Amino acid sequence: MKCHVPGANVKVLGRTVHALARFGDELYLESLPDCILLRTLNAAESAYAMVKFNKNFFSYFNYNYYSTEDNEGLKCKISMKSALNTFKSPTxxxxxxxxxxxxxxxxxxKLIFQLKCRHGIVKTHFVTILDCKAMQAVYTKDTVPNRITSPQRILSDALNNFQSSDDQLTLEATPLSLILRNYIDCSIDLTKIIRTQITLKPAEFDSYVIGTxxxxxxxxxxxxxLLAFAEALNLPLQLHFETTGRPAxxxxxxxxxxxAHFVLATTKPDSTSQTTATQNTSVERKKRKDTTSTQGSVKKKPHLDMDVSKCLDEDSHLFNFVEIPDENFIESNNKQNGHVSKDNKNNSKVEAMDCDNIPASPTSKTIKSVFKRCFESTFDPRSIQGVILAENSDSD
Amino acid sequence: MNEGTSQYYFTASMDSGKTLCSLLKAIQFQETAVFCALAEGLKLTVEEGKCVQASAYVPSDNFTEYHVRDDVDVMFKISIAVLAECLNIFGSGEESSLKMYYRGEGSPLLLVLQPQSMHNVMTDCEISTQTADSVLELRDEDAAEVAKLVLKAPAFLGLLADLERSCDVIEINLSPDHPNVSIITYGMQDRSCIDMPKSSDMVQSFSCESPVTLRYQLHHIRLIMKALGISTKVVLRCSSNGLLLLQLKLEKEDQRQMFSEFYIVPLLDD
Incomplete structure (x- = not known):
């Protein structure tokens, strides 16, 4: 394979490599007759990224430059560090x-990157090939019920409000609004965290379809x-997702x-729906990506199917679920701690009313019950009078 | 020479200490420097492990006043960090005029700084000095110069900044044939190569009779980057014994020049 990338597109390629470097430590490159695919997978196998560069991205593209006999695409795996070294400052x-x-x-x-720079300088990077395998994850993006197209600024502006220590994001999608909030792990001391929640209206987005x-x-x-990537290239971001436990x-x-496709694993649903979710996933694994007329989903070559199924059978944990304690456990845990025991009754009342019962961040209910009262017209102290299991230890 | 200053070994004054300060910072990779006042100008030398020697030169025409006693050697060791700090005592935004006094062996270096924007404010700094050690004489008169290169400093800095940090060794190949200059770095598993023909815009002059390959510690080469950042032009001279001499020219607004110079010892073949 030999190809030339014109100067303006080198920046795009550089941005891509930098975005992929935030995902994984290894970069998979595959050359097909009409495109080049770059892929990466993170160490936990919960995030995957694939970027496809079509033939017209290049000023010269010869897939069969070295005229090998087999028509299979060339594949290689290189270290992400080497790739980053080639694209040091994409700006x-x-x-x-x-x-x-x-x-x-x-x-x-060796994979050879040769940069022809200003002043007649030629920089050549001989990057060691670590492996000759391809890697691919299977996911659905065309048949999912929920699709949002967002201008790149909106989501990154919203995320700027979150703490840099936040590591997970909960997205609550309803036909009327999209709520972003930071995920709070039940083991964290609630007095030491900042809860952030941002509601975005459908009108903010270019398109907004929530089927479920x-x-x-x-x-x-x-x-x-990936938001930084979309922003750097000034392109809108499309979100395709189903339910929790299925990749977004x-x-x-x-x-x-x-x-570019970025696939992120979502945390598992609560225990009751887990079995069905697992079944769904196994079905999904067999399902091929739709080959529609859009240029995005170009027909995969048959040999890839083999690779994919093999790869998935062997070592794909891409969409394995992250273990979180289930609801009942938390409830009992809380009782033991005497944490919410004082307004336990109220808590359960709220729980019954509260339709957005988030399995992912269970302890947030305490907070919500507090906030909820702020919005009620009159504060009725009787509503929180329950059986007092633990008296106030001090008058103040 | 009037009566008042003749008792001093060395006195000098300058309208602005700013450029001097940035020049000192560029060679500030060691704590102490050897301060040497010659009739032609001021020279501060810093050494790292007998492998790199960096000097800052301030020709006497940069000073409004400059006196050195010609019957003694004016040479002492001084903390370059403290000296740079003192020159910058009013902050980097402030231009301040500078006076330097050195009375004699064992006495401190006196600095008087006066900001230009404020009147009746001045700082008096006293920096203690030490007896100077001998400075390495790296230049070997018998070793002939095998190659000389004149490059634009900002472009050369760009090249060095792009080199992989994790590499230990940098190999410089110079040849009369294309590509005239090639810089190779060996990383953990990868090899990177930068080729630069003599026709390149950043090469202002190139002379090399026969091909040479020189190897240096990349860490040593990186020491010149700060100086490159403030310079306009860099001259690379390679001796037949592998010693690399880099001379950097710093041009100021008033057309006066200051220089920095780096000697870098090559890596020996295994």
Whole structure:
């Protein structure tokens, strides 16, 4: 494989590599007859990213440059550090680099990046190939009920309000609003955290379709990285998701030259629905991505299916669920601690009324019951009078 | 020379200590420097492990007043960090005029700084000095110069900044044939190579008779980056014994020049 990337696109490629570096430590490159795919998977196998560069992204593209006999695409795995070293400062790259040549020989053990820079300087990076396997995750993005297209600014502006220590984000999607809140782990001391919640109206988005109301929780680190990527390229972000426990897919594409898919695992649903969710996932694993007319889902070559199924059978934990304690456990736990025992009665009352009972961040109910009262017209102290299990230890 | 200053070994004054301060900071990779006042100008030398020697030169025409007693050697050791700190005592936004006095061996270096924007404010600094150790004589008169390169400093800085930090060794190949300059770094598993023909815009002059390969510690080469950042032009000279001499020119608004100079000892072949 040999291809040339023109100066302006080198910046895009550099941004891509930097975004992928926030996901995983290894970069998989695969060259197909009409495109190049870059993929990565994080160490926990909960986040996956795939960026496809079409033939027209390149000024020269020869998939079969070294005229190998087999028509299979060339695949290689390189260290993300090496890739980052090639694209050191993507912000200035378009000004410095005139052309980038990428060469991959089927027999060679090096992937060659040759940057032709200003002043007639040529920088060549000989990157060691670690492996010749391809890796791919299977996910649905076209048949999901919930799809949102967001201008890149809105979500990143919203995320700016969150603490940098927040590591997971809960997204509550209803046809009337999209609520973003930080996920609070039940083990954290509630007095030491800041709860952030932001409500976005459907009018803010370019398109907003919620087929099934749902609440999903996923990792914020990778989400921030993909938002930064969308923002750097000034492109809208598409969110495709189903329910909790199923992967959420984020898509950034410019419609012509490249398309990026970022797939994040969401935390598992509560125990009752877990079995069905698992079944769904296994069904999904067999299901192929729809081959629609959009250029994004170009037909996969048959040999890939083998790779994929093998890969999934062998070692894909991509969408394994993250273990969180279930509701009942928390409830009893709380009772033991005497944490919410004082207004236990009220708590259960609220719980019954509260339709957005979030399995993902159970302890938040205490907070909500407090906040809820603020919005009631009259505060009735009797409503919180329950059986007092623990007296106030001190008058103040 | 009037009566008042003749008792001092060295006196100098300057309208603005700012450029001097940035020049000192550029070679400030060691705690102490050897301060040497010559008739031609001021020279401060810093050494790292007998492998790198960096000097800052301030020719006497940069000073409005400059006197050195010619019957004694004016040479002492001083903390370069403290000296730079004192020159910057009114903050980086303030231009301040500077006077330096050195009475004699064992006495401190006196600095008087006066900010230009304020009247009747001045700072008197006294920096203690130590007896100077001998300075390494790295230049070997017998070793011929095998290559000389004149490069634009900002572009060369850009190249060095892009080199992988984790590399230990930098290899510089110079050759009369294309590509005339090639810089190779060996990382953990990868190899990177920068080729620069002599026709490049950033090469202002190139002379090399026969191909040479020189290896240096990348860490040593990186020490020049601060100085490159404030310079306009850099001259690289390679001796036949592998010693690399880099001379950097710092041009000021008033057309006067200050220099910094780095000697870097090569890595020996295994």
């Amino acid at each position: 200035h790259m378009d000004k410095q680099v005139e052309n980038l040549e990428i060469k991959l020989d089927a027999d060679a053990c 109301e749902t609440i999903i929780t996923f990792s914020l680190k990778e989400f921030r990285a 897919v984020f898509i950034v594409h410019n419609g012509i030259t490249f398309e």
